[in-house]
Amino acid sequence: MSALRKPFLMPVEDVFSLNQGRLVMLTGRVERGRVRTGDEVECVGFEEGGTAHVVGIDAQRVRVDxxxxxxxxxxxxxxxxxxxxxxxxxxxxPGSVAAHAVFAADIALLSEEEGAAEVRTGGSLAFYARAAAVRGVVTLPHGMDVLRPLHTATVTVALERPVALEESQAFAFRQHGRAAGSGTVTRLLRQFPGVSR
Incomplete structure (x- = not known):
């Protein structure tokens, strides 16, 4: 039964320094799994990382175990x-999710009335995955010049900073400050296709 239980994951919404920085409180909504006082957790995303032990849990100003x-x-x-x-x-x-900067995704644009505009290869969008907001560049499929509102495509996205991502994860994106569409991660990539190190 325990093998089927999904591992703990919580997007971090806010960070507060307490007791002259000796303690840090990270707030958010637990997405899955369970966490207990004393558990080791890993901070995933952006350029920072590392593991820490949970020394306390506050739920609506009540200390819980x-x-x-x-x-x-x-x-x-x-x-x-x-x-x-x-x-x-x-x-x-620890080890249950990793940060990625490049991924393949199926995206769908909203209508022009809802805020979407044409998307072209090299276009910069603001991506929202869980609590993360980060800019990224889109590459359309070979042979496609433009993706128009109300259309869909399988694209590759390269983010400016790596964020915690998983296959089948939903995300939204904005263009020119307006909601533009949504998508689903279909494949996590180590680097941009066709680029060798």
Missing amino acids: EAGAGMNVGLLLHGAEAGEAEGGQVLAA
């Missing part, structure tokens, strides 16, 4: 272990 999916909580971590944690990262069971 355990939190599960759907709960809004604050997790207390030792400041030295938490490092430079920031909103948009995720706290997760």
Whole structure:
């Protein structure tokens, strides 16, 4: 039964320094799994990372020993272990999720009335995945010059900063400050297709 249980994951919405930085509270809504006081968690996303131990759990100003999916909580971590944690990262069971900057996705544009505009290869969009907001560049499929509102395509996205991503994860994107569409991650890539190191 325990093997079927999904590992803990919580998108980090806010970070607060407490007790002259000796403690850090990371707040968010537990997406899946459970976390207990004393558990080791990994901070995933952007350029920072590392593991820390949960020294306390606050649920609506009440100290609890355990939190599960759907709960809004604050997790207390030792400041030295938490490092430079920031909103948009995720706290997760160590090794259960990784940060990626390049991925393939199926995207769908909204209508022009809803805010979408044409998307071309090299176009910069603002992507929203869980609590992370990061700019990225889109590459359309070979032979496609433009993706128009109300149309769909399988594209490659290269983000400016790596974020915690998983296959089948949903995301949204904006263009020129307006909602433009949504998508689903179909494949995680180590680097841009066709680029050799």
